[in-house]
Amino acid sequence: MRVNLLGAGIDNLNMQETVHKIAAFIKSGGRPRQVVTLNPEYLYRAQDQPKLMNLVNDADLVTPDGAGIVWACKMAGTPVPERVTGIDLMLNLMPLAEKEGWGIFLLGAAPGVADEAAENLRKQYPALRIVGTRHGYFKADEDREIVEQIKAARPQLLFVALGMPKQEQWIRKYKDEMQVPVAMGVGGSLDVIAG
Numbered sequence: 001m002r003v004n005l006l007g008a009g010i011d012n013l014n015m016q017e018t019v020h021k022i023a024a025f026i027k028s029g030g031r032p033r034q035v036v037t038l039n040p041e042y043l044y045r046a047q048d049q050p051k052l053m054n055l056v057n058d059a060d061l062v063t064p065d066g067a068g069i070v071w072a073c074k075m076a077g078t079p080v081p082e083r084v085t086g087i088d089l090m091l092n093l094m095p096l097a098e099k100e101g102w103g104i105f106l107l108g109a110a111p112g113v114a115d116e117a118a119e120n121l122r123k124q125y126p127a128l129r130i131v132g133t134r135h136g137y138f139k140a141d142e143d144r145e146i147v148e149q150i151k152a153a154r155p156q157l158l159f160v161a162l163g164m165p166k167q168e169q170w171i172r173k174y175k176d177e178m179q180v181p182v183a184m185g186v187g188g189s190l191d192v193i194a195g
């Protein structure tokens with residue numbers, strides 16, 4: 001079930017339920033799914049940009065990314081259980097990805113950062129299958145090559161760190177072509193994981 005906050009539908013799920021839902025998306029083998037972690041800044045911008053709002057409402061899973069969103073849902077009388085941020089969700093998916101053998105692709109951040117993040121994730125989850133990385137400073141005419149790289153790597157989970165709303169728009173544009181079961185924007189998470 002989704003609650004409506006200023007025009008955006010937000011899934012009424014806690015962290016554990018969100019992880020389970022993503023696992024179910026992957027296991028279902030259905031169409032590619034997009035996850036949006038909705039932060040206050042995005043919601044604010046979406047108020048006068050219908051395309052950004054549509055993107056949220058077309059996403060397969062929308063999480064409350066920030067204490068402000070959780071608070072506003074409560075004030076509106078439609079509470080959601082807890083904050084589910086991009087980085088927390090990404091890190092909560094890792095042990096399951098390792099256990100299930102899901103392939104992970106990291107796209108975004110400055111050159112070298114995704115590789116460092118991959119290295120740190122491998123230290124913590126030695127059996128984690130990181131099937132590809134790519135930095136996020138590319139021109140639009142490189143999109144095609146990147147989409148091909150991701151398709152060929154066949155990940156189950158694609159994390160895109162290009163900043164919002166660019167990452168959400170990029171996923172939206174290419175998700176059907178990439179055929180990745182689950183893709184989500186993760187903002188500055190690769191920088192954080194790279195340390």
Ligand code: UDP
Nearest residue numbers: 108109110136137161162163164187188191
């Ligand atoms: N980034 C990128 N390509 C770009 C612009 C940004 O890869 O063209 C990366 C940037 O290096 C950083 C992330 O996207 O790792 C955005 O982080 P930020 O915390 O600004 O994300 P936001 O919270 O705005 O989504």
